[in-house]
Amino acid sequence: QVQLQQWGAGLLKPSETLSLNCAVYGGSFSGYYWTWIRQPPGKGLEWIAEINHSGSTNYNPSLKSRVTISVDTSKNQISLTLTSLTAADTAMYYCARSGEGSGDHYIQYWGRGGLVTVSS
Amino acid sequence: EVVLTQSPGTLPLSPGERATLSCTASQSISSRFLAWYQQKPGQAPRLLIYGTSNRATGIPDRFSGSGSGTDFTLTISRLEPEDFAVYYCQQYGSSLTFGGGTKVEIK
Numbered sequence: 001q002v003q004l005q006q007w008g009a010g011l012l013k014p015s016e017t018l019s020l021n022c023a024v025y026g027g028s029f030s031g032y033y034w035t036w037i038r039q040p041p042g043k044g045l046e047w048i049a050e051i052n053h054s055g056s057t058n059y060n061p062s063l064k065s066r067v068t069i070s071v072d073t074s075k076n077q078i079s080l081t082l083t084s085l086t087a088a089d090t091a092m093y094y095c096a097r098s099g100e101g102s103g104d105h106y107i108q109y110w111g112r113g114g115l116v117t118v119s120s
Numbered sequence: 121e122v123v124l125t126q127s128p129g130t131l132p133l134s135p136g137e138r139a140t141l142s143c144t145a146s147q148s149i150s151s152r153f154l155a156w157y158q159q160k161p162g163q164a165p166r167l168l169i170y171g172t173s174n175r176a177t178g179i180p181d182r183f184s185g186s187g188s189g190t191d192f193t194l195t196i197s198r199l200e201p202e203d204f205a206v207y208y209c210q211q212y213g214s215s216l217t218f219g220g221g222t223k224v225e226i227k
Contacts, residue, residue, distance in 0.1 A: 035216075045157075045165065045208055047216040058215065061121065094164055105212035106155035108176070110164035 002027040002109045004095045009114030018082040018116055022095030023075065029053055033098035033105055034078045036069060038091040039113075046091075050098070050105065051078060085118045092116075122147055122211050124219035132227040139196040141222045143209035148189045153213030156185055156194045159221075160205045168207075169194065199224070 008020040020036070030053040038046050049059045049069040057069055068081040082089060095111035098104060123146040133139055143154070151172040157165035167176040169185035172192060182197040196203055204226050209219040 044220045045218040099170060105216055106167060106170040106210060108167055113164055
């Protein structure tokens with residue numbers, strides 16, 4: 001059973017940088033895309049970025065200038081950095097894993113999520 | 121960017137009724153690249169359907185998906201009490217985008 005354990009969420013101030021981490025337990029780390037998705041309170045889902053074990057990345061164009069996603073295959077971990085935070089970045093942030101096949105970028109496994117609040 | 125529009129925004133129904141949820145894409149997408157999720161309050165979303173019509177592991181057969189091109193549908197044949205939730209469609213053929221969601225609420 002795949003488990004995704006996140007940490008790094010919390011209260012940040014405008015203009016600060018968010019750093020989130022996600023450790024993967026169970027299952028293979030390679031062969032999948034690892035993804036960050038966020039959800040503002042009471043609103044819908046927004047895909048942020050994804051990365052595979054080789055470091056190949058894809059970013060949401062609307063966030064690309066502020067986002068970096070990275071992978072540490074020695075620890076089976078992925079990380080997300082989001083710079084220049086504003087109140088609009090307040091959201092639940094989810095770590096997630098794609099489906100099994102090449103091109104299957106639906107989200108098969110989700111972490112529990114971590115709330116990030118941006119407020120002065 | 122492929123924009124997904126879900127309708128209706130809210131769907132009031134009673135247990136036992138049939139639910140039909142729509143997801144319309146701003147451009148044609150392969151049926152391989154359309155998924156549906158269920159989200160309950162305080163929980164992460166759960167994968168229901170991928171590739172338009174393939175049920176994920178453990179998903180009851182009262183959930184079914186269909187469609188092609190720009191029009192896709194999630195059908196819940198007979199609503200159970202645990203099915204009242206928000207449902208999202210997602211396309212993953214051209215980057216990844218989600219629809220705005222449909223809330224299935226108790227009438």
